Amino acid sequence: MFDGLSKKLGDVLGRLRGRGALNEADVDAALREVRLALLEADVALPVVKQFIDGVRPKAVGAEVIRSVSPGQMVVKIVHDHLVEMLGGEASELNLNAVPPVVVLMVGLQGSGKTTTTAKIARRLTLGPQGMAADAFGGSFKERKKVLMASLDVTRPAAQEQLRILGEQAGVATLPIVPFEQPLGITRRALDEGRRGGYDVIMLDTAGRLAIDEQLMAEVAAVRDASKPTETLLVADAMTGQDAVNTARAFNEKVGITGIVLTRVDGDARGGAALSMRTVTGRPIKLLGAGEKIDALEQFHPDRIATRILGMGDIVSLVERAAETIEKEDAEKLAAKVRKGQFDLDDLLQQLRQLRKMGGLQGLMGMLPGAAQAKAAMQKANLDEKVIKRQEAIIQSMTPKERRNPDIIHASRKKRIASGAGAQVQEINKLLKQHAEMVKMMKRVNKMGEKGFMRSLGN
Numbered sequence: 001m002f003d004g005l006s007k008k009l010g011d012v013l014g015r016l017r018g019r020g021a022l023n024e025a026d027v028d029a030a031l032r033e034v035r036l037a038l039l040e041a042d043v044a045l046p047v048v049k050q051f052i053d054g055v056r057p058k059a060v061g062a063e064v065i066r067s068v069s070p071g072q073m074v075v076k077i078v079h080d081h082l083v084e085m086l087g088g089e090a091s092e093l094n095l096n097a098v099p100p101v102v103v104l105m106v107g108l109q110g111s112g113k114t115t116t117t118a119k120i121a122r123r124l125t126l127g128p129q130g131m132a133a134d135a136f137g138g139s140f141k142e143r144k145k146v147l148m149a150s151l152d153v154t155r156p157a158a159q160e161q162l163r164i165l166g167e168q169a170g171v172a173t174l175p176i177v178p179f180e181q182p183l184g185i186t187r188r189a190l191d192e193g194r195r196g197g198y199d200v201i202m203l204d205t206a207g208r209l210a211i212d213e214q215l216m217a218e219v220a221a222v223r224d225a226s227k228p229t230e231t232l233l234v235a236d237a238m239t240g241q242d243a244v245n246t247a248r249a250f251n252e253k254v255g256i257t258g259i260v261l262t263r264v265d266g267d268a269r270g271g272a273a274l275s276m277r278t279v280t281g282r283p284i285k286l287l288g289a290g291e292k293i294d295a296l297e298q299f300h301p302d303r304i305a306t307r308i309l310g311m312g313d314i315v316s317l318v319e320r321a322a323e324t325i326e327k328e329d330a331e332k333l334a335a336k337v338r339k340g341q342f343d344l345d346d347l348l349q350q351l352r353q354l355r356k357m358g359g360l361q362g363l364m365g366m367l368p369g370a371a372q373a374k375a376a377m378q379k380a381n382l383d384e385k386v387i388k389r390q391e392a393i394i395q396s397m398t399p400k401e402r403r404n405p406d407i408i409h410a411s412r413k414k415r416i417a418s419g420a421g422a423q424v425q426e427i428n429k430l431l432k433q434h435a436e437m438v439k440m441m442k443r444v445n446k447m448g449e450k451g452f453m454r455s456l457g458n
């Protein structure tokens with residue numbers, strides 16, 4: 001589905017690969033082309049804007065980690081933002097309710113609703129049998145007893161179609177009663193579901209060629225009568241923005257819990273997949289990738305993002321480099337801590353890390369033997385504003401002062417304070433905190449980590 005978009009983005013970002021340093025103009029030029037590529041892929045305009053606005057500040061001035069080129073860094077930033085836009089984590093079917101759990105299938109006619117109903121039912125019936133270990137999430141790990149019912153009384157052959165699919169898939173269908181209306185069928189399905197000890201009831205509602213009030217009213221009535229745990233909208237990826245508008249309308253009128261995007265095996269430009277989450281706030285849960293009954297895939301945002309960019313190798317390269325560097329930095333710091341050489345430059349580096357990670361749970365937490373510094377920082381109650389201020393203070397010091405805080409007497413303090421726009425008291429406080437940290441680190445080194453934690457009362 002993403003072939004065209006993937007090629008375009010590959011070209012744009014590929015050109016960035018060799019650059020030495022990435023400035024605002026480079027990023028802007030690249031993002032202009034990313035923007036065009038997204039628009040050409042039929043991604044909704046507000047979604048494109050939101051995407052670019054999100055990537056830009058992350059890319060401009062991004063710290064380019066060692067052993068990676070700035071272009072590669074941008075690829076990683078665009079990739080991560082794509083993943084976020086696609087919903088972050090894979091979203092599983094929710095079947096957590098007292099059985100029989102109702103799954104309501106909604107969507108326009110021809111979207112693939114009936115086929116998808118049978119695909120999901122079959123997958124649930126089979127359980128883990130015959131599927132790749134990580135192809136599906138937890139919701140498909142157990143075998144389920146599934147009953148399908150077609151509520152489509154407008155298209156004469158619809159109920160028969162589901163019955164035949166059920167037979168092929170080895171899934172039970174509710175016997176057809178001629179002229180019965182959707183609400184009647186719903187009630188009978190619920191009764192049969194309870195009586196027959198079914199785990200899941202799948203209700204395949206009627207579609208229309210376009211959204212109309214009558215359809216929405218009918219689906220809403222079925223929803224009220226059946227209290228579904230999942231209401232899945234089935235949408236055709238080939239219809240691009242129309243699919244997104246359909247999803248929005250169904251979500252507003254009926255309320256949906258997830259989306260199944262069908263025909264991703266075709267040459268759809270991918271815009272629907274990219275816009276769905278942002279526009280509806282609902283996750284894409286599954287993909288229909290063919291007419292065959294087993295052509296159903298779980299939607300993995302990270303895998304899709306990688307497919308769109310076509311640069312999985314670079315993304316994992318940057319990830320590996322980042323891990324290595326974090327480990328190296330952590331080891332270097334740990335060595336300094338052990339020797340009692342934790343100076344103000346190290347503190348500055350830690351403050352920056354803290355701020356980047358938005359909390360105390362990052363690097364410090366990973367350091368064996370540096371739990372003490374973390375404890376001291378926690379005690380100092382560092383929030384983002386405080387951290388920024390402390391960074392500014394350290395940056396106003398000379399390299400010599402950072403290495404030997406002992407030489408910072410009254411006149412130096414005044415100079416640092418005016419340089420950082422701070423009070424001398426704040427300089428004192430920071431120096432005191434640093435001195436306390438160093439003292440604690442030395443204490444730990446003497447008594448070992450366990451003894452230190454005991455001394456803190458933990």
Ligand code: GDP
Pocket residue numbers: 107108109110111112113114115116207262263264265266287288289290291295
């Ligand atoms: P409904 O009207 O929404 O119930 O749509 P159907 O389930 O009857 O599907 C309409 C047509 O689309 C059928 O010919 C299906 O085989 C086909 N179809 C459904 N899902 C997919 C898919 O993921 N890929 C492809 N290529 N065809 C599909």
